[in-house]
Amino acid sequence: MKKLLTLLAGSTLAFYMQGCSDNATSADDDTPLSKGSVYVYTSEWTAKSGELRWIDEDGKLSKKSVEFYQDSKIVGVDGNLFVLEGSGTDNLILVDPSTNEKKWEKSLEDLANPKDVVKANKDEVWVALEGVSNFIKVAVKDGKIVKTVKTDGFEVKKGQSPHLVDFETRNDTLFGLFQRYTSTPSDDGYSKMDYSTPGLLAMYKLEDGSLLDTVQLVKNNPQVMGFAKGKLYVGSVGDYATADMYGIEVVDLAKKKSSAVVDGKSLGGGVYAMAFDSKDGLAYVAVYEGWGKITLAEVDLNEKKVKAIKGVSNITGSLAYDEADGVLYIGNDDAVYTYEDDKLNKVESAVKDVLPPYNITIVR
Template identity: 30%
Template sequence: MSRKILPLILTAGLTAFFAACDDSSSAASVECLDDNCLDSSSSVEEEISSSSEKENKSSSSVKDEKSSSSEKSDKSSSSVKEDKSSSSTKDEKSSSSVKDEKSSSSEKSDKSSSSVKEDKSSSSSEDVSSSSDAPESSSSVKYLSTTPNLADLEVSGDTLFAVFQRLNGYSADQVGLLALYNRSTGELLDTISLATSTPMKIQIANGEVYVCTQGAYDAAYSLPADENRGIEKVNLSKKTSSLYVSGTKLGGGVNDFVINQKTGKAYAVVTSTYGNSPVVEIDLSSKATKKIESIKNAPYSMAYDSKNGLVYFADNYIDYTTYKMHIGVFSYDGTTLTSISDNDPEEEGRPPYNIQVLDGVPYVFVSDYSTGKLYIHYADSESEGVSYYQDSKLAVANGKLYLMERDLANGTLAEINTSTGKPNWQYSIGKGNAYDVVPADAGNLWIALYNVPEIRKVTTSGKVVTDGAINTEKFSRHE
């Protein structure tokens, strides 16, 4: 069953739409995050303590996994497949510069880097080694999972950040893991154990690294408002992560969040039960929280507009007193919530699935889990969308808009023409379930794959870089 679709099944049914290391030649280089650099003088030994692992055995993962091929409908003929090469791809988060305010990937500036030794993390139950010669599948290593469930990527300066959920099937019985790599080469620099389970997204702002976690489901398939989930803050110097704003204060687990770099406010999609995912504003300095009352259900549908200092939210829920659907996309400047459509949101009829912003323009992919369309003029209620596979995700990297069709059997990556919404090129990436795309350098991209232990490298024209992948198998659960 799809992990992306799993947490939203009930809502989908009710709404009829969706609820939905050791480097022998040289030391690795990691940039400074503000004045907080990785300590180049200390040995990078990270213990992933079993006492910090959450053992909510009844829980299931909520991060969006591709639905099985039997659940997939045929892709629309308007989705252009040019060269069906078996290239792999990734969806990109609007990558941010860690010291300065978040901007598009083309605006990243290099920061001075510090040299550190690569990390070797260990646990009483398993070894998580940072060495380049990671344990391979053999009779000496028994893998309990086939993938470490890479959930999100982010870049800053010369560093690539990756967060792994490390699930036991659908059960979040271990804490998540943050890994740091050299952005251009893919060399592993460090690993840091998270404090809670099922990390969903990583964000970097003003020299600080934050990770939101959903935590484990309880027996009723709810995400309780407790201390086992929330937003963590990572200390790269001490190689630790701790709960910064807990689920107790937020009201549940966090499925998605973005940070307005200009105001220092974070916006989190907080889920407690199916179909109930409001947006909570968080002051990252004071930790004060405030619910955005008008947004009732916004799972996985938020984006930050660095050009205009806006945050975009989607809303998609049913009012069970009137049985009216509330569907729309809104911009928020910290004070005023504004519909970006010229139509009544309640009559919009275009259920938002995910949003990305490029050069101040919001692009919206809509889906009802049977069909999907990309709108390059969502604000115009009369505009026509371009059809793509129902489970597709948008990403921005190196100043370009990308779309991943995430069919488990045959996914694709496309560079989108922002004037027409159609592909400039589109290639098959095969199996893997692409979760995120971020820039490696001016000519290459990193693609996060959820269902296989790999961060794949492709050119900005969609071609796989031979021998360019990062093998993440060693982070899979094993004995």
């Protein structure tokens, strides 16, 4: 019951802003990539549950589906598919991609709200928890929690989570992205959000989670990060309205400083989601211009140029870029689209009345 009550404290905007980007293919190295399987989680606020689907060999969204909690995220890691059931349920689930059946389910602490999964080693993964002041290492074999790392030192207001929302890895380092906003309950049942504190990047030892260092970000309420051409970029949405608070920044890890690459005015809105073509130094950005209008832009991170991509207008279902074949998968509010060689194409569904795309991942 405690988990269900947490939903009452969140706003509709909080649910709407759950779009995120797949980071399963964000490694920026020279290892040849095999073709992956594309999974799509479909859901909406009014649905009782969401549905896990996949793109079949015929290029259509699958007829078959598997139900999970409506507010869930899917993440592909090292050939595995994880389902992260959000606040109100707070579960971590491993799905076998060969059968699309559940292998195990691990109940997490109340309010955990898992947000991301990355590989720790061949047997374990790190799981980012947004709603509590810690993150965990989990055994892939059975879901057992083998280590917990506290993050309460990054809290802005004592007792409120620092909101860890994204992980990246590079060599022996684990990168954690903290939003660090605070909230105050109000009489109408919603919460008043304060995004005035800039985001924070923390670096940990990949193996044991020991804190190495931190970098103060220049933008507020970061949503996603990723590597392109060896550099780490962070996209922020700020308070959804103030241009100075959002945009894309690059982190100089050697100097422990971050600086803006594309400001909010040039971008035209906040970064709702972002996927990277790491080889060519491009970022595909779902730009939050306002409620019901999340457009798509291609950003040349080196030249700092922004190009609008027409044909999709409300990308509430995340972005995923497949480095293996150069295809961008787009979760617009009506369907999944692909973008390749400057061409936008709609992915047809094998059945009618499919729920809108909520997030997308690639498993390989």
